[in-house]
Amino acid sequence: MHTRFAPVRDCFHDLFATGRETGAALTVWHDGVPAIELVGGTRTAVPPGVVVPAVGADRPWRPDTLVDVYSVGKPVVALCLLLLVDRGRVDLDAPVAAYWPGFRAPATVRQVLDHTAGLPAFPVPRPAAAITDWDLLCADLAAAEPEWTPGTVAGEHAWTYGHLVGEVVRRVDGRSVGRFLAEEIAGPWRLDLAFGLGPADRQRCAELSYGDPGWPDRMRGEPGSLRARALDNPPGGRDVAVVNGDRWRAAEIPAVNLHATASALARLYAGLLAGGTLDGVRLFGPDLVAEATRVQYAGPDLVLDRTAHWTLGMQWEPDGSWGMGGIGGSSAWADPERGYTFAYVTARLADHDRVDELVEALHSCL
Numbered sequence: 405m406h407t408r409f410a411p412v413r414d415c416f417h418d419l420f421a422t423g424r425e426t427g428a429a430l431t432v433w434h435d436g437v438p439a440i441e442l443v444g445g446t447r448t449a450v451p452p453g454v455v456v457p458a459v460g461a462d463r464p465w466r467p468d469t470l471v472d473v474y475s476v477g478k479p480v481v482a483l484c485l486l487l488l489v490d491r492g493r494v495d496l497d498a499p500v501a502a503y504w505p506g507f508r509a510p511a512t513v514r515q516v517l518d519h520t521a522g523l524p525a526f527p528v529p530r531p532a533a534a535i536t537d538w539d540l541l542c543a544d545l546a547a548a549e550p551e552w553t554p555g556t557v558a559g560e561h562a563w564t565y566g567h568l569v570g571e572v573v574r575r576v577d578g579r580s581v582g583r584f585l586a587e588e589i590a591g592p593w594r595l596d597l598a599f600g601l602g603p604a605d606r607q608r609c610a611e612l613s614y615g616d617p618g619w620p621d622r623m624r625g626e627p628g629s630l631r632a633r634a635l636d637n638p639p640g641g642r643d644v645a646v647v648n649g650d651r652w653r654a655a656e657i658p659a660v661n662l663h664a665t666a667s668a669l670a671r672l673y674a675g676l677l678a679g680g681t682l683d684g685v686r687l688f689g690p691d692l693v694a695e696a697t698r699v700q701y702a703g704p705d706l707v708l709d710r711t712a713h714w715t716l717g718m719q720w721e722p723d724g725s726w727g728m729g730g731i732g733g734s735s736a737w738a739d740p741e742r743g744y745t746f747a748y749v750t751a752r753l754a755d756h757d758r759v760d761e762l763v764e765a766l767h768s769c770l
Contacts (some may be wrong), residue, residue, distance in 0.1 A: 408769050409440050415765040416442050419758055426450040427465045427610050428750040429666035430762060433674045434770070435743050441667060443467055447751070449611035449644065468596060470663040471610040471749045472647055474730030475562070477662025480597065480672070481569045482517055482696070482717025483688075484584050488576055489513075490692040496716075500568075503575045507546045511554035516561075516568045517716040518700040522550025523568065524559040524707050525633040532640040536655040538580075541638075542571045551630070552706075558714055559706035562634040563641065566599075566658025569717075582656040592685050595672055597664035600656040609663060611648045612732070615754030623731055631707050642731070642753075660730075669736035669747035673727060677738040677745055697726045697738075735759045742770050 405413060412432070419425035427445035431438065445456045447463045488494040494503065496514040500521075501507040511521035526541055527548040534540055545567055551559070561568065570581035577584055582599035590597055598605065614620070620642040625631035640646035641660055652661060675681065676697070680688030688696075696716040705712035713720040718737075720726045727737020727746075732753035738745045746766070748759050 411765040423455040426456050426752045431666040431670035431747045433670050433745045447610040449613040470608045473734035474660050476728050476730040476734050476736050479717040479728050481566050481658035484573050485569050503572050509550040515554045518714045519558045520555050522552045522554045524561045526637050530638045534638045558701050570658045593682050596668040599658050601653045606653045610751040612644050612751050615752050634707050666747040666749045670745045673738040673745035
């Protein structure tokens with residue numbers, strides 16, 4: 405790592421020294437090449453208040469450690485569908501029902517991708533066991549009436565996004581979205597990330613832990629709210645006993661269970677920032693990348709309860725950057741103005757202040 409980025413390294417190390425971080429990785433590409441590659445801490449779940457390396461020193465975080473990055477995976481599942489758009493197999497403005505017969509909501513593919521389809525929560529209450537039942541949850545969505553007229557307002561499709569997008573991929577291509585990702589994107593671009601892990605990859609996973617035991621309830625919002633309905637059906641998505649288990653890691657739950665390394669995410673965004681070509685391998689055309697990263701919707705988001713700017717799968721920020729943060733603190737994006745891509749992955753479920761401080765340090769170096 406170049407000495408100019410020493411403040412970023414120091415900030416990263418301070419997170420561990422002060423007990424705010426227990427296991428994490430940070431990768432930054434600048435001007436099209438890797439510039440920062442940091443890992444620290446342990447893959448073992450650490451109780452709140454315990455400072456590493458008191459626990460888990462025998463299982464250090466490595467560059468190939470995989471971690472569930474939650475919503476950081478939403479742009480990744482979107483890219484699977486956008487690859488079919490780029491190849492002319494899917495029309496962004498066609499109704500979803502054109503590819504998914506029996507889908508009732510009058511939403512277009514574009515509205516599904518930009519979180520305005522009106523299906524932010526699974527409509528039928530289901531038990532935790534339903535988390536891994538793809539066909540059941542997709543059938544629930546296909547039969548649902550939208551909660552608003554599609555295209556009129558946004559609400560982050562917290563859990564449903566991956567099933568809506570992934571099922572269109574499956575209906576058009578025939579492969580599950582996890583297999584499609586592996587064969588069409590992760591393989592060609594050499595990305596260490598996946599939906600649905602095999603036994604060997606499950607052994608590389610970091611165990612998620614809470615920075616604060618009250619975190620799951622705090623993230624839910626008001627009981628009965630749209631946010632609570634979107635996050636809690638089926639239950640278990642913020643329960644470390646569930647998400648650290650083999651059933652969760654082996655399942656394809658694309659909105660919330662991408663398992664990835666920081667280097668893979670930074671590399672993915674580097675390919676997008678370069679217009680869709682990485683190491684000479686062209687996956688997307690520049691026009692598709694431009695359309696996918698421009699703002700499609702700007703206004704209130706009924707689930708996030710704030711103003712949001714949605715592209716086709718990502719959030720756009722006023723500084724011109726585009727990407728996605730995940731509940732719990734992981735985040736990945738591209739900043740075209742400053743010429744970098746950034747990926748931070750963490751096993752410590754807490755707020756995004758860690759990323760904010762790292763970015764402040766990075767910008768001071770640039």
